[in-house]
Amino acid sequence: MKEGRLNLKPSEEEKAESRRSFFKALGISALLLGGLSRKSDASLFKSPVGRNRLRPPGAVSEEIFAGKCIRCGRCAEVCPYRCVYMLDIRWGVWAGTPLIFVDENPCYLCMKCVEVCPTGTLMKIKQTETRMGLAVINKRYCVTWLEQALCRSCYNACPFKDVAIKLERLKPVVVDDKCVGCGLCVHACPMNPKAINVEPIYSFTRVKWK
Amino acid sequence: MxxxxxxxxxxxxxxxxxxxxxxxxxxxxxxxxxxxxxxxxxxxxxxxxxxxxxxxxxxxxxxxxxxxxxxxxxxxxxxxxxxxxxxxxxxxxxxxxxxxxxxxxxxxxxxxxxxxxxxxxxxxxxxxxxxxxxxxxxxxxxxxxxxxxxxxxxxxxxxxxxxxxxxxxxxxxxxxxxxxxxxxxxxxxxxxxxxxxxxxxxxxKRRLVIERNASSCVNCGLCDKTCPLDLKPSQYGKASVYCWNCGECVDSCSKRALYFRWRS
Incomplete structure (x- = not known):
């Protein structure tokens, strides 16, 4: 029997080496998972809702959204415009919840997702009373406000023209208490970065206990 | 047949x-x-x-x-x-x-x-x-x-x-x-x-259960082997709470000692 064979226990160096490679593999896989994520700021517990990333119409507050939604995906399946996107496990506890990326594919307010939600996460609501967010015009990017061109893409795209968005001296102005936050204006805006964005200001209201 | x-x-x-x-x-x-x-x-x-x-x-x-x-x-x-x-x-x-x-x-x-x-x-x-x-x-x-x-x-x-x-x-x-x-x-x-x-x-407390007719059972143990949940149908006094009524044991019994029953 060779002497080397008897020494089956790994030396300290070998152990450290294997530990190092294990952590390396762990790091690489974490990087891969993070890098593959659709938006890089996905996190385990923080809500994925943010600028131009909105919940479907009638959604309850983010405070109880993760608890209430049972991730059945019926809203995404029924959406005729395919704008309801389903998150995956890289978004942590928000995996499987619906999200609308309005700059890519806005909500057309057909309200079909609201009809099929079995848990009341998307509550039945009128089109005009939907509050997915509030469109905000960035006057530093908007060519009309900069008086470089006469663009009114957002005004033309709005489903509540002259109610939720108005032209004042040919410049678009959002009417705060009428805007439903569907994101059609964001989708229509030709600027990059977008000169109009939907901010989900209603998504984080505290739940009232009755 | x-x-x-x-x-x-x-x-x-x-x-x-x-x-x-x-x-x-x-x-x-x-x-x-x-x-x-x-x-x-x-x-x-x-x-x-x-x-x-x-x-x-x-x-x-x-x-x-x-x-x-x-x-x-x-x-x-x-x-x-x-x-x-x-x-x-x-x-x-x-x-x-x-x-x-x-x-x-x-x-x-x-x-x-x-x-x-x-x-x-x-x-x-x-x-x-x-x-x-x-x-x-x-x-x-x-x-x-x-x-x-x-x-x-x-x-x-x-x-x-x-x-x-x-x-x-x-x-x-x-x-x-x-x-x-x-x-x-x-x-x-x-x-x-x-x-x-x-x-x-x-x-x-379900109604549909699998029961064993003790008089025709020959204790061959085929049902115990075949149960995918590792239950023991051959020893049923009353149906196990874990049983999911798949009927594998009923199929396996050559003496037809096991059967589905609607208990009232």
């Missing part, structure tokens, strides 16, 4: 149930045929809604709100569990279908049924799994089982593939569950599935 086997009827039922969630995303995506939506977390057939009892219970417990349509959608699955027991697991669940498929392929190659389990743990682990899962969900304020439930994930992965042309990474759970099945038959279903535990709990 060949003897009627529950096994074949059950596989047909599993296959049809799987077919719904496998074909339905295509109908939804390519033909905008929205008559059926969802999978076995919540499925809507026209205006008839079903919600899986555990998912519904978690949603109520975690969000601490009640919503009447949710309760009504949970009604039929709960009633089925109360009267028939864990039949969802053995007759509908897509994980059951995939496991049975593996078993059938094994049987074609080996010519005999798998009757061994590599490792087992006490069966009451199932209850701890249910309690632990609900507690964890309530602590982190997000229902865990709804986005990591293997039965739901099968449907979700098919839908993600059709709709968004990619797989969600949590689908690994399904493969882990099926890999465990290769070592111990239905390991996840037996010991870990919280939904199975809830349905078993609801069905503890």
């Amino acid at each position: 060949r003897r009627f086997k529950y096994e074949n009827l059950r596989f047909l039922s599993l296959f049809l149930a799987f077919l719904i969630i496998a074909v339905n995303p295509f109908l939804n995506y390519y033909f905008h045929f929205n008559f059926i939506q969802g999978w076995y977390q919540s499925i809507g057939i026209g205006k008839l809604w079903f919600v899986s009892p555990l998912e519904g219970l978690e949603a109520i417990l975690v969000s601490k709100t009640l919503y009447l349509p949710l309760l009504i959608a949970m009604l039929i699955p709960v009633l089925v569990a109360l009267f028939l027991g864990r039949v969802f697991c053995s007759w509908v669940c897509p994980i059951s279908f995939l496991s049975e498929l593996i078993d059938r392929i094994y049987r074609i190659f080996k010519g005999k049924k798998r009757t061994y389990d590599r490792f087992t743990v006490p069966k009451r682990v199932l209850w701890f799994s249910l309690i632990g899962e609900i507690l964890v969900a309530m602590v982190i304020a997000a229902p865990v089982f709804v986005f990591l439930s293997p039965p739901g994930l099968v449907g979700r992965e098919i839908m993600m593939m059709v709709f968004f042309k990619r797989f969600a990474p949590e689908g690994v759970v399904v493969f882990v569950v099926l890999a465990l099945h290769l070592f111990t038959r239905r390991f996840f279903c037996r010991y870990l599935c919280p939904l199975g535990a809830l349905l078993a709990f609801l069905g503890s």
